């Protein structure tokens with residue numbers, strides 16, 4: 321599998337190290353990268369033996385099979401449809417882009433037309449398998465996520481000195497207000513009840529060191545309660561290490577003939 325990468329921050333660099341240097345995706349390699357700053361792309365290309373591009377359109381003319389977006393929701397908005405139109409599969413990290421229903425619909429149509437797929441990793445959370453099963457008979461009744469992070473992992477920053485609820489409302493509203501912090505709520509919405517009915521609470525808590533997500537759901541299947549205590553990425557405390565791992569795992573699973581879950 322030949323991979324292209326858009327966005328070379330935390331998740332991007334993790335993937336370059338894991339795939340190109342550590343060989344953790346047998347048969348796969350990141351052969352093309354795009355970063356906004358030319359000098360960054362050039363430096364990373366040398367370190368991870370790959371091809372730098374200064375323009376996404378040029379990258380899409382190369383023979384990559386799948387493009388990984390690891391940038392921002394804005395970048396996903398700008399490039400995702402181009403990727404799909406060029407006949408490449410797409411893996412999104414900035415899943416919040418899918419909260420825009422017109423965008424979701426358009427991307428679905430292009431996928432069908434061009435016979436390509438979009439991969440949405442579970443990111444910094446889990447439990448999506450349970451929601452999908454519950455939904456098979458429309459038996460899902462409620463889904464909520466409570467995200468508790470140290471203040472430096474949220475826009476509130478160090479001004480927060482005691483436990484503070486920053487947001488309470490729908491996933492649709494949460495991603496509008498916290499586009500860099502709550503992509504997980506949108507993948508949860510897509511697996512479950514949609515972004516209007518999925519409830520979100522975001523708490524800045526100076527007493528925690530990890531990014532904590534509590535997922536609670538109920539329905540005809542019974543009840544789900546799942547809590548992850550994620551170590552942050554060393555270079556970007558906003559992002560959980562599990563989010564980067566889940567991108568790699570999604571790529572590893574893509575080639576498997578036995579699909580689990």
Ligand SMILES: NC(=O)C1=CN([C@@H]2O[C@H](COP(=O)(O)OP(=O)(O)OC[C@H]3O[C@@H](n4cnc5c(N)ncnc54)[C@H](O)[C@@H]3O)[C@@H](O)[C@H]2O)C=CC1
Pocket residue numbers: 326327328329330331332354355356390391392393394395413414415441442443444445499500501503504507556558559560563
């Ligand atoms: N699905 C999930 O569970 C999670 C998703 N995320 C999302 O994944 C994305 C990547 O996360 P990180 O690597 O931690 O972020 P990061 O901030 O460390 O890296 C993002 C990189 O993208 C670059 N970038 C920004 N706009 C760009 C553009 N238009 N074209 C190319 N590059 C551009 C930035 O310069 C930066 O180097 C973010 O949108 C983040 O919110 C993060 C954590 C969990």
Ligand SMILES: O=C([O-])CC(=O)C(=O)O
Pocket residue numbers: 443444499500501502503504505531550558559560561563
């Ligand atoms: O990494 C995390 O804990 C979650 C996150 O930032 C996001 O969903 O955008």
